[in-house]
Amino acid sequence: MKDTLFVNIGRIVGILPQGAGRLCGKEMDRVQTLDNAWLMVRDGKIDSFGPMDSLGEIPSGIVMDDLKGKMLLPAFCDAHTHIVYAGDRQREFVDKINGLSYEEIAKRGGGILNSADLLHNTSEDELFAQASERLEEMISKGTLTMEIKSGYGLRTEDELKMLRVIKRLKKNYPVTIKSTFLGAHAVGREYTGRQDEYVDLVCNEMIPAVASENLADFVDVFCDEGFFTVEQTDRILRAGMQYGMRPKIHANELAVSGGVQVGVKYNAVSVDHLERTTDVEMEVLRNSDTMPLMLPGASFFLGMPYGRAKDYVRAGLPVALASDCNPGSSPSCDMRFVMALGCIKMRLTPEESFNACTINAAAAMGCADVVGSITVGKKAAFIVTKKVMELGFIPYFHHTPFIDKVIA
Numbered sequence: 001m002k003d004t005l006f007v008n009i010g011r012i013v014g015i016l017p018q019g020a021g022r023l024c025g026k027e028m029d030r031v032q033t034l035d036n037a038w039l040m041v042r043d044g045k046i047d048s049f050g051p052m053d054s055l056g057e058i059p060s061g062i063v064m065d066d067l068k069g070k071m072l073l074p075a076f077c078d079a080h081t082h083i084v085y086a087g088d089r090q091r092e093f094v095d096k097i098n099g100l101s102y103e104e105i106a107k108r109g110g111g112i113l114n115s116a117d118l119l120h121n122t123s124e125d126e127l128f129a130q131a132s133e134r135l136e137e138m139i140s141k142g143t144l145t146m147e148i149k150s151g152y153g154l155r156t157e158d159e160l161k162m163l164r165v166i167k168r169l170k171k172n173y174p175v176t177i178k179s180t181f182l183g184a185h186a187v188g189r190e191y192t193g194r195q196d197e198y199v200d201l202v203c204n205e206m207i208p209a210v211a212s213e214n215l216a217d218f219v220d221v222f223c224d225e226g227f228f229t230v231e232q233t234d235r236i237l238r239a240g241m242q243y244g245m246r247p248k249i250h251a252n253e254l255a256v257s258g259g260v261q262v263g264v265k266y267n268a269v270s271v272d273h274l275e276r277t278t279d280v281e282m283e284v285l286r287n288s289d290t291m292p293l294m295l296p297g298a299s300f301f302l303g304m305p306y307g308r309a310k311d312y313v314r315a316g317l318p319v320a321l322a323s324d325c326n327p328g329s330s331p332s333c334d335m336r337f338v339m340a341l342g343c344i345k346m347r348l349t350p351e352e353s354f355n356a357c358t359i360n361a362a363a364a365m366g367c368a369d370v371v372g373s374i375t376v377g378k379k380a381a382f383i384v385t386k387k388v389m390e391l392g393f394i395p396y397f398h399h400t401p402f403i404d405k406v407i408a
């Protein structure tokens with residue numbers, strides 16, 4: 001991006017001071033704004049901003065962009081996605097409509113294993129083409145920082161194929177991408193009934209192979225009923241950490257799994273899902289740096305309970321929200337819809353929901369110092385809206401187009 005001076009910004013939304021990190025409890029209900037402003041971007045970063053009447057002489061050689069009274073926000077951050085997958089699972093969608101549960105579909109060999117079969121038969125180039133289309137949709141919807149997982153390979157070569165696709169996405173798009181190795185998303189077909197041997201494969205073969213190509217920032221495990229136990233999760237997280245991958249896990253989606261505890265034990269950057277939690281998990285998270293991350297799109301799509309986001313905020317904890325975009329439990333990457341579900345279903349205020357989708361989501365990827373707010377020194381990654389509006393209009397009119405353009 002060329003050095004640019006944005007002028008006549010009707011309102012800047014989501015300003016935070018330098019050094020501010022994640023927001024907790026009551027802090028989440030505040031979103032700072034500045035009306036009638038300018039903002040300067042230099043070297044792809046926010047250099048300075050202020051009220052229009054403070055704008056001094058305009059340096060030569062700078063691109064001017066007159067926003068004509070529109071509103072500028074930090075782009076959404078999506079801290080949990082599975083957008084690299086092959087084909088779709090539309091037939092299971094119909095199975096679900098006809099009454100089968102997510103667990104029933106998984107048990108009869110559908111679900112994640114179905115996606116693994118499809119992925120196995122898809123070339124890396126084709127997979128890249130399909131994932132690119134999804135990433136472009138995310139960008140058009142205002143998400144410019146995202147985490148993307150492997151986990152539909154379940155064989156060493158196929159896991160590497162997915163992670164190489166993520167690496168190519170990083171190279172080809174002007175967005176910030178964090179990659180996560182999720183070999184323990186399900187037990188690969190060849191290992192049916194031999195789950196511990198599959199865990200050995202993940203620890204002894206997959207993780208070293210992934211690390212040797214430097215393909216993953218985080219290591220993830222689906223620690224839940226019918227998937228991986230706490231003991232297996234413990235082993236896999238430790239193996240990943242030995243190779244420099246920080247934990248970031250799936251927990252408490254299907255049952256109170258113990259996943260939160262094992263995540264916090266290893267200082268996970270976030271523990272994700274949390275549809276089923278008790279006060280015990282909340283207390284475990286309270287004294288940690290681990291971000292509780294909830295995925296209301298999965299609750300919506302699978303008809304599960306929503307995470308107790310409001311209770312977390314009331315208890316003084318931080319909360320982040322993400323799309324979980326994937327073909328089985330949340331086939332939408334729309335963070336504005338996630339923000340709306342945060343308000344409508346989780347009773348977060350628009351401010352709390354917005355912070356959960358920006359600064360706290362950035363913290364759930366370990367990059368709250370780089371993105372997630374309008375702060376001097378952070379990356380220029382913005383949404384420009386069609387006009388100035390109250391923040392609440394974004395989740396309230398939740399399907400009316402509101403983005404004029406995104407600036408990456």
Ligand code: NIG
Nearest residue numbers: 112222298324326327328329
């Ligand atoms: O986050 N819960 C586990 N993994 C995904 C679903 C993956 C799938 O069904 O393809 C999730 O919901």
Ligand code: FE
Nearest residue numbers: 080082250324
């Ligand atoms: Fe997920």
